[in-house]
Amino acid sequence: MSDREPSRMRPSMALLRKDLLLERRAPEAVPAMLLFSVTTFVLFHFGLGRDTVSGQLAAGVLTVTILFAAILGINRLFVAEQEEGGFDGVLLAPIDRTALFVAKAAALFLFLALVEAVTVAAFAILLLGPSLWPALPGLLVVLALLDLALAVVGALVSALAIRTRARDLIVPIVALPMLTPALIAAARAAAPLLNAHGAGALPTKWLAVLGLYDLVFGLLAYAVFDFLLED
């Protein structure tokens, strides 16, 4: 196992490194997602007419913003492959096609983590009523599970939509309903953490639902991704 594992993961790692390098040399998705989320907080401030939010409202604003920002990233995820012939490269290379899925999901996960590092801080400064610090450990767990859901479903939906005519229309209309259970679970799990009167306990029920979602869709997306890359 130990000597086979690196060779199986190496194509994914190479593809992931390529994506991270591209994003570092010509930042595209991450800055857009960042600006989008901060702008959305400003919009929420005016739309809700509130200076601070807490509890379920805060959890909802944060998770919905992250979800919408993720849609931007999902839209861009396979653009380089589509425009520069990366799909052909992967098909010609003697590697498993799901390596591309693993690499793209990992890249999206890392982008989201990077965006959230700034977004959550901006949220705490701009909108959040109670202090962020007591909620932070629990929030990190919830966001990690939410990012995983966004990454696996996002990578699959992005690959599904990239070669359709109405690419940027297909991504949100498919991804948003499909991610609804993950959003429900994440928003409910984060709500007690952001309570106005100190952070409550992390609700394990919602973490379990989120974990189940990640597991089911992760395995399923891993199994069916092959069929999206055949021609």
Place this chain on the structure above:
Amino acid sequence: MYGKGLRALSLATFAAVTATFALVFFYAPLDADQGFIQKIFYVHVPVAIVTLCAYVVGAIFAALHLRTRDRKWDLRSYVVIHIALIYNILGLLTGSIWAKASWGHWWVWDEPTLVSFLIVFLLFATYQPLRFSIEDPERQARYASVFAIMAGAFVPLNFVAVRAATAFVHPRVFATSSGGLPGSMAFVFVCALMAIALLFALLCSYEIAAKQTKWKLRALRRRLLGADAVAPLGRSAAPALGEPGRRAPSAGGRASHPAEAAS
């Protein structure tokens, strides 16, 4: 010949639906709480159950399509999801009417079944646009199958999440304090479920037979009048088997290839 057994199925469905409606109106007792409006239960609940089962069946057909590469499974998956979408709208409408009559509102957010039904509808409503935006029929079938499998798995997961998120206020006809549906109601309900399921199967058979007949007719016209006499099909969300100029189905799909059946 297509549509074998369609007449028998039609007659059986007609008899089942008529008998069920007669039972609902003349045999089933009036609900003590809700009165006459409770009778919508015999339409709404079977429609909802059949819809959700059909989505899962559509996912299974899609998986069979990816496994065997036989395009007839894509056609079946498409038709089942298509009719299930219509049932889904019907379920939403009847649910909404029942909600208005029971609670005084057309829409109730703390009603998990109705809410998950809406989310499932929103997801499956993208099935047709997705198909429509892919022109190559082979890729259209493949991508649609991938989507159908993901969406089929989504149905039970979504129910878990939404149900956990809401309080129970659904009119629990099944679990009353006396320990469930009275016998006569349960009997009528089972009849209604069977009638609605039969109707679903009938609509699917009709759509499949109509599509196959259309393709066969086009193939025959092409043979008789020449390829130019038959106008090409435009872009469509529906699967198109055996159309020239569009990629032929793979070897597994030969059995259901109308152009070959005609030649």
